[in-house]
Every structure is written in C-alpha cells, then in structure tokens.
C-alpha cells in the first residue's frame with residue numbers, strides 16, 4: 040500500500056480514540072460541555088439570520104428608491120432586528136470562550152490526575168523502560184495539547200450547523216452551485232490532511248530527541264549537576280550537543296513546512312476560483328433581472344459562507360483526526376497494565392512470619408537484557424535472624440532485595456514465603472510487611488516531617504511516632520539543628536530549604552524504615568555515608584530494634600557485616616559462601632580474603 044494511503048488508514052482508525060477522550064471531557068465537566076454546546080448551536084444560526092435580514096433591508100431600500108416613495112417604518116424594525124442578531128452572535132461567542140476556558144482547566148486537572156494515578160500503579164519494569172518514557176512524555180503533553188482538539192470539536196459542530204443553514208439557502212437558489220463549491224474544497228482538504236499526518240509522524244519520531252533535549256537542558260543548569268559541570272567544564276560540550284540535536288529537528292520541520300506552504304497555496308487558490316466562479320454566475324443572473332439585488336446580497340454572503348465553512352469544516356475535521364493520532368499515545372499509556380498485581384483471591388501476608396523466605400533456583404534477568412543477574416540462587420532467610428549480603432559491585436545484591444519486595448518477579452524459579460509462592464500474596468499487604476531503604480533512596484524536597492512521614496504516610500501526622508523513628512535512626516540529632524524542626528523544608532529546590540549532608544539525608548531515609556512496623560527490614564548500604572561514630576550507634580540500635588525480626592543488611596563495610604548472624608557472600612548472582620564472621624574467616628575463602636584486604640588498609 041502506498042504510504043499516503045497507509046497514512047490515511049492510520050488516521051481514520053485513530054478517530055476511534057476520539058470517543059473515549061470525549062468521555063473524559065464529559066466526566067471532567069458535564070454542565071460546561073452542555074452549556075458550550077447550546078451556545079454553539081445558537082451562535083451557528085446567527086449568520087443565516089443576519090444575511091436574510093440584510094436581504095430584506097436591501098430589497099426594501101431598492102424598491103422604495105425606485106418608486107421614490109416615503110421612508111417605510113418597517114426599515115427601522117429590520118435594522119433593529121439585524122442589530123439584535125449580530126449582537127447576540129458576539130455574546131454567544133464570549134459565552135463559548137468562557138465555558139471553554141473553564142472546561143480547559145477542569146480537563147487538564149482531570150487528565151493529569153488520571154495520568155498520575157495510572158503511573159503510580161505501574162511496575163518498575165514499565166517505569167525503567169525508555170520507550171515507555173517516550174509514551175509517557177507524549178501522554179503528558181496530550182493533557183495540555185489536546186485542549187485544542189476539544190476546541191476543534193466544538194468549532195466543527197458550530198461550522199457544521201452554519202454550513203447546513205447557509206447551504207440550504209444556496210441550494211434553494213441553485214443546487215449545482217453547491218456541488219461546485221463542495222467539490223473544489225476536497226483537494227484542499229486531502230492536501231491539508233496529508234501534511235498534518237506527516238507532521239504527526241515527524242513529531243512522533245522526534246520525541247526521543249526532545250527528551251534528550253530536556254535532559255541536556257536540566258543537566259546544564261541543575262543544582263545536582265552544577266558541581267560536576269563546573270569542575271569538568273562541561274558547559275560548552277552540553278551546549279554543542281543541545282545545538283546539534285535542535286538543528287536536526289529544525290531541519291526536518293523546515294523541510295516539511297516548505298512543502299506545505301507551496302501545496303497549501305495552490306489548493307487555496309482552487310477554492311477561491313470556485314467561489315468567484317459561483318459569484319460571477321449570481322452577479323450575471325442579477326443583471327439579467329432573474330433575481331433581486333437583495334437576493335444577490337444574500338447569495339453572495341451565503342456562497343462565501345458555504346465556501347469558507349466547508350474548507351473550515353474539512354480542515355477542522357482533519358485537525359481532529361491528527362489530534363486523534365496523538366491521542367493514541369494517551370490511550371496506549373492508559374492501556375499499559377501492571378504485571379505485578381494481586382490475584383483476585385490473594386492471600387494476606389502471614390503475621391507472624393514463621394518459616395521465612397526460601398529462594399528456590401531463582402534466576403533473573405532484567406527486561407531488555409538476557410544476562411542472568413541471578414543464576415539459580417538458593418537460600419533460606421529465617422525470621423529472627425540478621426542476615427548480611429556481601430559481594431562486589433554488580434553481583435546482584437540489590438536485585439535480590441527487589442525480588443524479595445516483589446518489585447520484580449523471578450524469570451525462573453520461585454520465592455516462597457512460609458511455603459507459599461510470593462505471587463499468591465496480596466501485593467499491598469506484602470509491601471506493608473517489608474520495610475526497605477534502597478541505596479539510591481530518595482531525598483524529598485519537602486519538609487523534614489514529610490521526609491520521615493513517607494515511610495508510613497497514613498501515620499505522618501503522628502508526631503510521637505515521627506520523633507521516635509527519628510531517634511532510632513539518629514535523625515533526631517539533625518532535627519535539633521534545623522531552625523524549624525520537623526517543619527523545616529529540606530533540599531535546595533524550594534525557597535527556605537535547608538540542605539543536608541549525604542549522611543544526614545541517610546539518617547532521614549533510615550527513619551522512614553522505622554516508621555513501619557514491618558516484619559522484614561531491609562537496608563541496602565544504610566551506612567554508606569555515615570561517619571564511624573554514627574555507623575556504630577545506628578547499628579547498635581538496629582541490633583536492638585530488629586530483635587526477633589528478619590533483617591537484611593547489605594554493606595561493603597566489614598565493621599557492619601560482622602555483626603550479622605549469617606553472612607551470605609554473593610558472587611555472579613548465586614551464593615558463594617555463607618556462615619558467621621568467625622566461620623567464614625576460619626574457612627579462609629573469598630570472605631576472608633576480602634576482609635583481609637579491608638583490614639590491611641587500616642593497619
């Protein structure tokens with residue numbers, strides 16, 4: 040199939056996207072939609088009324104002048120009527136704008152909330168996928184850009200009503216005139232549509248590059264990157280990359296715009312030609328006295344109206360069809376479903392956990408790569424033990440935690456909790472029983488209260504709990520120094536924010552873990568940024584606090600690791616060695632080697 044036709048097929052099928060979006064519009068503000076419609080229909084009938092009254096006025100004037108009679112009083116009534124009609128047309132126009140602007144706010148709010156809700160329920164797998172981010176980006180833009188489509192739909196309704204009313208007038212006089220007018224517009228419509236489609240394809244292919252641009256812009260001037268950009272002198276380099284990408288985008292856009300202007304001008308000329316042809320016929324008929332001057336005025340106006348409304352209608356329709364193409368992304372985004380979901384008859388998480396977690400031949404690779412990060416891993420994590428995972432960078436420690444917390448499911452094998460596959464439990468319930476602080480924990484540019492409270496957001500108002508959690512993680516020492524205490528804004532993003540050091544942020548992150556009354560506590564390098572004294576105290580408390588629970592610690596520091604009841608050395612996604620600190624040292628294997636290496640550094 041030629042690409043031109045293929046484009047058309049794609050565009051027409053995209054019109055399927057319009058009804059669900061209209062439904063969203065309706066949900067956003069039913070009263071506003073209804074009012075907008077009523078005003079549009081009323082406003083659409085005004086041109087016909089005005090033309091008809093003008094015709095009556097002209098005919099009355101010309102017969103009066105010809106007959107040299109007195110001024111008829113009727114003329115004043117007709118003038119008043121035309122004024123009322125034209126005036127109400129303006130008022131309807133304003134009312135339509137008013138309804139539209141209110142509806143625009145409601146619609147943006149409605150869609151933005153839906154996009155946020157939906158994104159919050161998706162899997163990490165989706166969120167880590169770059170092509171998903173392209174879709175998300177397009178969907179995000181939809182929420183604001185698609186407002187023009189709503190406008191277009193409203194306009195189309197109005198143009199349609201006006202067109203039908205004026206066409207009835209033209210048809211009444213000469214049906215074939217109407218046919219000429221319609222036929223002349225079709226090529227213009229096809230041309231416009233074709234270019235609009237090319238525009239969409241272009242925008243579609245440009246999205247990844249536009250995301251790159253956004254990223255470069257942020258890198259060039261963000262607080263996080265400022266230090267490195269300055270030290271490494273990256274300013275010019277970033278600028279050049281930005282300029283290169285924008286150049287390529289502009290080049291493509293220009294090429295399309297050039298073609299569009301030439302073809303568009305030729306087609307518009309054709310439309311004008313048909314209009315003036317029809318006009319000439321009407322003028323000629325008037326001179327032959329087949330119709331009155333009033334008729335001439337009416338028909339000239341109606342023909343002009345029909346001609347401009349047909350092209351407007353076609354171009355509005357074609358712009359709706361294009362916008363509908365963009366909606367594909369919004370709808371596609373809403374169609375992405377999380378794979379990790381609770382089954383309909385999901386089990387509640389066991390409380391207390393009796394047997395713990397068993398990894399049975401668990402293998403895992405991240406989507407989009409076939410390298411096995413975990414390779415037939417077998418292990419048993421019993422409640423009441425403090426387990427340490429240790430191993431070199433990239434061996435799969437964090438990945439194990441992600442699987443345990445069910446952020447991903449194993450590619451092969453099974454993870455059992457108390458003898459039942461993790462997939463059988465309710466995801467939300469399981470999440471409540473597991474407190475995890477990842478090594479790349481978040482620093483929320485929000486208040487200290489919120490930074491701790493997010494650990495258990497439904498109890499964030501509980502001041503005693505917040506303070507207690509802060510005490511356990513040693514964040515309370517930091518809190519004391521904050522001018523506004525718990526209500527201190529943290530981070531540098533917002534005015535009055537108080538920036539913390541890496542270790543201080545980490546203490547806040549730790550406090551989040553203590554907000555939860557979880558049976559499993561997992562800390563991924565919780566002391567990486569802590570000083571020696573803080574590390575020691577944090578662990579002393581951690582040891583007390585996790586008494587009787589299952590706790591998993593990931594650390595590269597042996598001072599931390601040696602406190603664990605059981606140490607698992609992870610290598611290549613499987614367990615290489617395990618035992619207590621003493622046992623592993625005595626064994627003289629990998630662990631002993633790593634320990635010696637670190638210890639030697641201190642001698």
Ligand SMILES: Nc1ncnc2c1ncn2[C@@H]1O[C@H](COP(=O)(O)OP(=O)(O)OP(=O)(O)O)[C@@H](O)[C@H]1O
Nearest residue numbers: 167405408412430431432433434435436437438439
């Ligand atoms: N989201 C991801 N997508 C694809 N690959 C990933 C992803 N996260 C991690 N990996 C890969 O999986 C491997 C294991 O990563 P993991 O984070 O589990 O290592 P780790 O043992 O925690 O290392 P570290 O000590 O550096 O924290 C790495 O080689 C990494 O490249």
Ligand SMILES: [Mg+2]
Nearest residue numbers: 436437478563
């Ligand atoms: Mg890690």
